[in-house]
Every structure is written in C-alpha cells, then in structure tokens.
Amino acid sequence: xxxxxxxxxxxxxxxxxxxxxxxxxxxxxxxxxxxxxxxxxxxxxxxxxxxxxxxxxxxxxxxxxxxxxxxxxxxxxxxxxxxxxxxxxxxxxxxxxxxxxxxxxxxxxxxxxxxxxxxxxxxxxxxxxxxxxxxxxxxxxxxxxxxxxxxxxxxxxxxxxxxxxxxxxxxxxxxxxxxxxxxxxxxxxxxxxxxxxxxxxxxxxxxxxxxxxxxxxxxxxxxxxxxxxxx
Amino acid sequence: xxxxxxxxxxxxxxxxxxxxxxxxxxxxxxxxxxxxxxxxxxxxxxxxxxxxxxxxxxxxxxxxxxxxxxxxxxxxxxxxxxxxxxxxxxxxxxxxxxxxxxxxxxxxxxxxxxxxxxx
Numbered sequence: 480x481x482x483x484x485x486x487x488x489x490x491x492x493x494x495x496x497x498x499x500x501x502x503x504x505x506x507x508x509x510x511x512x513x514x515x516x517x518x519x520x521x522x523x524x525x526x527x528x529x530x531x532x533x534x535x536x537x538x539x540x541x542x543x544x545x546x547x548x549x550x551x552x553x554x555x556x557x558x559x560x561x562x563x564x565x566x567x568x569x570x571x572x573x574x575x576x577x578x579x580x581x582x583x584x585x586x587x588x589x590x591x592x593x594x595x596x597x598x599x600x601x602x603x604x605x606x607x608x609x610x611x612x613x614x615x616x617x618x619x620x621x622x623x624x625x626x627x628x629x630x631x632x633x634x635x636x637x638x639x640x641x642x643x644x645x646x647x648x649x650x651x652x653x654x655x656x657x658x659x660x661x662x663x664x665x666x667x668x669x670x671x672x673x674x675x676x677x678x679x680x681x682x683x684x685x686x687x688x689x690x691x692x693x694x695x696x697x698x699x700x701x702x703x704x705x706x707x708x709x710x
Numbered sequence: 711x712x713x714x715x716x717x718x719x720x721x722x723x724x725x726x727x728x729x730x731x732x733x734x735x736x737x738x739x740x741x742x743x744x745x746x747x748x749x750x751x752x753x754x755x756x757x758x759x760x761x762x763x764x765x766x767x768x769x770x771x772x773x774x775x776x777x778x779x780x781x782x783x784x785x786x787x788x789x790x791x792x793x794x795x796x797x798x799x800x801x802x803x804x805x806x807x808x809x810x811x812x813x814x815x816x817x818x819x820x821x822x823x824x825x826x827x828x829x
Contacts, residue, residue: 492737493824495727497817501720501741583712615712618748618815643795644748647813672805676797677746679808 505619508587512594512622519599522708523607523623524701527645529638530611532631533655535563536688537697538606542570544698549603549705554593556585556610563608573598584615587622603705613638617645625704630674631656632665639674646674651682651700658687713749716815717757721765723817728766731824736767738821744814745779745795766822775818780811 500506516523526534542551552573555563564576575593577585590607597605607623609616628649630638633656639646646652652674654667667685675681684700686693720741728736739758743749751774758772778791783799784806792800799807 490734490823490825493731493733493822495731495820495822497723497727497819499723499817501716501723501815501817504719504722582715584715586715614748618712618716640797643797643809644746644813647746647809673797676805676807677809 502618502620505587508591509620509622512587512591513624515591515594515599516605516622516624519602520709521599521602521605522625522701522705523605523621524625524627524704525607525609525616525621525623526627526629527609527613527616527649528611528629528631528655529613529634532611532629532634533688534608534611534629535566537629537653537655537686538567538608539570540688540691540694541606541697541701542567542572544694545604545701546570546572549701550601551604551606552597552599552602553606553608554590554597555608556589558583558610573602579610583610583612584619585609585621586619590621590623604701613642613645617648620648624708625650627651627653629653629655630670632660632663632667635663636666636670637673639670639677643677646677646681649674649678649681651684653693653697654683654685656687656689657685657692658690713753713757714761716749717754717761720758720817721761721767724767724770724820725765727820728822731822733822733824734766735823736770736820737823738773739767739770740773740775740818740820742775742777742814742816742818744777744812745793746809746812747815748813749815751776777814778812779809781807782810783807 553567555576561576564574567574575597577589626649671683684693684696778793780791782789785804786802788801790800797807
C-alpha cells in the first residue's frame with residue numbers, strides 16, 4: 480500500500496486460503512500435554528460443570544477412596560481464590576491452583592504451565608477441575624484423556640439440550656446430587672436422552688457424593704481407564 | 711464469554727500468515743463457524759474490532775460464514791443440514807439423530823495487500 484495516501488499502487492491483492500482451525504495452537508499444546516502425561520504414565524481427567532454441581536466434593540470423596548491404590552494429583556482452575564485447592568490439599572494429595580482471573584475456562588497453555596510445576600513423577604492419576612462454567616471450557620481441549628461432565632439434579636434436566644457444546648466431547652456424564660432427586664423435578668431419562676443425541680457414546684453414572692450412591696461405579700470407571708492406559 | 715481468547719489466537723494466526731506473505735495490510739478475514747463451536751458471532755465481531763487496532767488487520771473486515779449443523783437420522787437414515795441447533799430430523803421429524811458436523815471454528819481465508827514482486 481502507498482505510504483502517502485493509502486492507495487493500493489505498488490501492491491497487489493492476494494487471497495490466501497488458510498483452512499486452519501482458529502484453535503490450532505491450543506490443539507497442538509494439548510497434544511504436548513498428552514505427551515507429557517504419556518511419558519509419566521498418568522491418566523488425565525478433565526472435570527467440567529456449572530458452578531456448584533459438586534466437583535470438589537466428588538474429588539474429596541474420590542481421593543479418600545482411591546489413595547490406597549493410586550497416587551492422585553489435582554490441578555484446580557478457578558477465577559478467584561485458592562479455596563478449592565485448600566480443600567483438596569487437606570486430603571494430603573499434591574494440588575496446584577490455576578487462578579484464571581477473568582478467564583472463564585482453562586486452556587491447554589494454562590495446563591501446560593501447571594504441569595511443569597507439578598510433581599508428576601509419582602502420579603497415576605491427574606484430575607483437572609476446570610472453571611465452573613457449562614459453556615466455555617468445552618471449546619478448549621486440554622490434552623487429558625477423558626472429559627467428565629457433572630450435571631446435578633438441582634440444575635434441571637434441560638441442560639444438555641440448552642448447553643449442547645458442553646456435552647459434545649464428553650466421555651462420561653455424572654448425574655450428581657442424586658440424594659436430592661426426590662426434592663426436584665429432574666427427569667434423568669430426559670437428560671440422558673438429550674445428551675446422547677449430542678454424544679451417542681456418552682457413558683452415564685448416577686451419583687451422590689453425600690450418600691455414596693454410585694461412588695463405587697465411578698471408582699470402577701476410573702480403575703478401568705487406568706488399566707486401559709497401562710495396556 | 712470466551713470470544714476474546716478466541717480472537718487473540720485468531721490474531722496470532724493472521725499475523726503469522728501476513729508475515730509469511732510480507733503483507734502490510736490484511737483487508738478481509740473469513741471465518742467459518744458451526745452452531746456447536748460454542749461462540750457467538752456478534753461477540754466475535756466485537757472482540758475482533760477491539761483487538762485489530764494497531765495490528766496488520768487494523769482495517770480488515772471480519773466475515774463470518776455460518777456452517778450448518780449436520781444430523782444423521784437413525785430412523786430414516788438421511789443426513790440433513792439445519793441452521794438451528796435443534797436435534798430433530800428435518801426429513802422425518804425423528805429425535806433419534808446424531809450430530810456429525812457443526813463445531814467448525816475455521817479461519818478459511820485471508821485477503822491481504824502484498825508488495826508487487828519483481829516484474
């Protein structure tokens with residue numbers, strides 16, 4: 480372009496066919512994360528849900544039940560505070576808190592940075608508790624092996640239909656707070672049907688971290704995944 | 711609302727391609743977005759207009775082409791495209807469908823001004 484008047488004399492117009500995903504750099508960083516997990520023989524699980532669906536309580540219960548046979552670590556993502564990390568830290572397992580500030584999701588770059596600060600050598604299983612948000616985290620692949628989405632009975636059974644993106648890459652949906660089911664109008668069959676339209680291979684576990692309903696099924700799911708990873 | 715993060719990585723990609731072509735100015739950015747991409751087109755535009763200031767894309771127009779949601783129907787076995795996120799077969803009305811396409815978030819092409827090469 481002409482520096483004097485901005486006309487296009489002395490230059491030509493060019494059309495470049497790019498055909499590249501806008502998230503390509505995140506995808507390649509996610510691949511690097513997957514490689515780090517693989518080198519250390521660690522199963523990575525990405526937990527996603529709305530705020531308040533019970534991710535942290537589920538992790539506390541899970542760690543208590545698994546710690547005798549698996550070495551567990553947790554990376555926490557939150558907009559503010561270290562509260563979740565403190566809850567997990569009191570269980571005695573290694574934890575790292577990512578404070579995202581105003582960012583509504585974790586991305587592969589944030590996880591990559593956290594992995595470099597984490598004691599990976601002794602781990603079998605790494606949970607990533609994503610920022611509580613049923614919209615944004617789903618767009619960002621992290622490089623973990625499994626995506627787990629929690630949907631609590633108190634949120635309502637319409638969430639898979641309303642927030643389809645959250646379920647499109649989910650491997651497992653945990654219907655949480657099942658102990659509160661009688662107090663709600665939650666129709667589990669409807670939630671499952673809607674979620675499987677978006678993700679036909681979706682597995683489902685009905686669970687209450689308070690009453691322990693479904694907890695052993697969840698632990699079996701984790702054990703199975705660890706075994707598959709070890710081949 | 712993660713459109714700002716998305717536009718940030720879009721800007722990096724635009725800068726890379728412009729540098730590769732030795733272009734000083736990008737005039738048009740064409741994105742293809744599916745209904746399951748998890749982004750809101752008008753928020754993307756707002757974010758783009760905020761970020762493009764003082765970059766190679768300062769005068770660029772962002773064009774968003776929506777691509778349809780494609781559904782496989784397990785009852786009538788048709789594949790159909792629909793513009794809305796409605797998981798219902800447009801052919802037979804069945805809810806027994808599976809989404810096979812719809813999460814595109816692609817930088818399709820860039821138009822830029824490049825210096826004339828040697829004659």
